[in-house]
Amino acid sequence: MTDKKKPKTKPEKMPMPEQPAEQRITNFDEVAIGYDEEMVLVEAQRCLQCKKPSCVAGCPVGINIPEFIKFAAEGDFESGYNSLKKYNALPAVCGRVCPQENQCEKACVLGKKFEPVAIGRIERFLADWNLKKHDMHPKGENMVKSDTKVAVVGCGPSSITCAGEMVLAGYQVSVYEALHALGGVMIYGIPDFRLPNAVVQAELDVIRDWGVNFETNVLVGNTLSLKDIIGMGNKAIFLGTGAGLPYFLNIPNEHGIGIYSSNEFLTRINLMRANRFPEYDTPILPAKRVTVIGGGNTAMDSARISKRLAGRENVTIAYRRSRVEMPARAEEVVHAEEEGVTFMNLVSPKRYILDNDNRVCAMELIRMELGEPDERGRRRPYPIEGSEFIHETDFVIVAIGQGPNPLLMNANPDIETTKWGTIVVNEQTMMTSMRGVFAGGDIVSGGATIISAMGAGKKAAAAMRDFVENA
Ligand SMILES: Cc1cc2nc3c(=O)[nH]c(=O)nc-3n(C[C@H](O)[C@H](O)[C@H](O)COP(=O)(O)OP(=O)(O)OC[C@H]3O[C@@H](n4cnc5c(N)ncnc54)[C@H](O)[C@@H]3O)c2cc1C
Numbered sequence: 369m370t371d372k373k374k375p376k377t378k379p380e381k382m383p384m385p386e387q388p389a390e391q392r393i394t395n396f397d398e399v400a401i402g403y404d405e406e407m408v409l410v411e412a413q414r415c416l417q418c419k420k421p422s423c424v425a426g427c428p429v430g431i432n433i434p435e436f437i438k439f440a441a442e443g444d445f446e447s448g449y450n451s452l453k454k455y456n457a458l459p460a461v462c463g464r465v466c467p468q469e470n471q472c473e474k475a476c477v478l479g480k481k482f483e484p485v486a487i488g489r490i491e492r493f494l495a496d497w498n499l500k501k502h503d504m505h506p507k508g509e510n511m512v513k514s515d516t517k518v519a520v521v522g523c524g525p526s527s528i529t530c531a532g533e534m535v536l537a538g539y540q541v542s543v544y545e546a547l548h549a550l551g552g553v554m555i556y557g558i559p560d561f562r563l564p565n566a567v568v569q570a571e572l573d574v575i576r577d578w579g580v581n582f583e584t585n586v587l588v589g590n591t592l593s594l595k596d597i598i599g600m601g602n603k604a605i606f607l608g609t610g611a612g613l614p615y616f617l618n619i620p621n622e623h624g625i626g627i628y629s630s631n632e633f634l635t636r637i638n639l640m641r642a643n644r645f646p647e648y649d650t651p652i653l654p655a656k657r658v659t660v661i662g663g664g665n666t667a668m669d670s671a672r673i674s675k676r677l678a679g680r681e682n683v684t685i686a687y688r689r690s691r692v693e694m695p696a697r698a699e700e701v702v703h704a705e706e707e708g709v710t711f712m713n714l715v716s717p718k719r720y721i722l723d724n725d726n727r728v729c730a731m732e733l734i735r736m737e738l739g740e741p742d743e744r745g746r747r748r749p750y751p752i753e754g755s756e757f758i759h760e761t762d763f764v765i766v767a768i769g770q771g772p773n774p775l776l777m778n779a780n781p782d783i784e785t786t787k788w789g790t791i792v793v794n795e796q797t798m799m800t801s802m803r804g805v806f807a808g809g810d811i812v813s814g815g816a817t818i819i820s821a822m823g824a825g826k827k828a829a830a831a832m833r834d835f836v837e838n839a
């Protein structure tokens with residue numbers, strides 16, 4: 369900037385250009401289009417470059433936010449990207465789907481008076497700018513210099529971060545993933561219109577270039593045991609197997625045809641491309657009236673995908689609390705509404721009704737009212753006696769949460785687990801009860817966020833380095 373006097377801070381964020389709702393429900397392309405160079409300069413110049421930046425404390429991986437924003441504001445996008453990538457293995461992912469409104473942006477000092485700086489949008493711009501150039505990323509001076517081998521199980525954000533940190537520290541890293549594709553929930557759960565699979569794969573390519581060896585179709589605990597992995601010479605193992613086991617309501621007739629877990633529904637579409645059947649092999653049952661049960665990101669994704677599938681005229685979200693208690697990101701709820709999803713709040717399913725072919729045709733729900741807040745501060749829902757009603761539907765997606773898959777722990781009873789099946793770790797080191805075996809992400813915390821899983825992967829990597837050097 370040449371002016372001596374700093375221009376007045378704009379009170380509002382630079383708006384994100386988006387596909388209009390009526391257009392976007394006809395495709396799976398990204399809803400948010402991203403800033404262009406002019407927009408990013410304007411937004412980055414809103415940052416006050418605080419001496420004690422509160423935004424950094426709000427970031428689970430401790431990104432130097434003012435630093436990358438300063439480079440962006442100066443138009444030095446290469447330095448901005450390099451600064452970001454030092455702290456965050458997946459900036460193009462986080463710039464799109466991190467709940468910034470509850471993290472860095474919530475802590476931004478500008479937010480006291482105006483809208484906070486659009487930190488996530490600037491992050492996305494820099495990451496996309498780099499992916500477009502595709503010829504530069506910090507190479508990491510120490511890549512694979514040591515003979516020491518370490519292994520990582522699962523390939524979601526916690527594992528990818530741990531693997532990236534370990535390879536940059538010079539170790540030989542192998543990642544074993546059960547599915548045929550890498551990325552965890554980022555590729556099989558989150559739809560392309562929020563996070564394109566191609567973006568995740570491009571970020572993974574960078575880490576592959578660093579020298580990480582990825583192996584797919586390996587279900588650890590079945591095709592390969594932890595003992596086998598140790599026998600292959602690995603000095604430490606990180607478990608980042610996530611929480612991919614779907615919960616059901618356990619109400620009558622849940623076995624009916626047309627009742628899906630959100631996991632199965634999302635995997636069929638996002639990973640197996642059922643929306644493009646028969647071009648792709650995986651089909652999905654045709655339907656007209658879809659009901660999604662739940663109020664989180666998974667429910668919003670399931671409903672918004674349904675809106676994009678041919679023939680699904682009515683899509684309803686049934687949630688047992690009110691809108692303010694919905695755990696989904698506010699932006700997702702607004703997008704779902706704009707796209708024509710109907711919200712039926714304060715209801716809880718009691719049973720499904722099946723037709724003669726065993727296919728769901730309706731469900732019985734009961735109305736709920738809210739009582740006192742629970743231990744997490746959300747008001748507890750209670751059924752209103754005698755308020756049952758019938759809701760017609762021919763396709764149901766149960767999106768009420770996921771837990772850890774017990775397979776790996778059943779095969780390794782030495783690994784201590786909680787009553788919810790999550791792995792117990794030492795909070796300082798992320799080591800499990802099995803020496804040399806570390807864990808992090810949803811398998812430890814239960815269903816959380818991408819950035820918190822990444823933070824855990826980073827913390828575990830630091831402890832793994834200590835362990836292999838001093839064991
Ligand atoms: C539909 C949906 C939408 C979401 N939206 C958001 C969002 O917008 N923003 C956000 O921050 N978070 C979101 N989340 C949450 C976020 O995706 C997770 O918190 C995060 O992916 C957890 O990362 P992870 O590394 O622990 O595990 P995961 O991403 O679950 O990855 C675990 C990987 O391990 C593999 N695996 C499991 N068992 C084995 C085994 N025995 N052997 C080998 N591999 C194994 C799995 O196949 C999987 O690939 C969403 C979650 C869902 C389900």
Ligand code: SF4
Nearest residue numbers: 415416418423476477
């Ligand atoms: S708190 Fe906000 S204004 Fe201050 S440095 Fe961070 S992003 Fe910039």
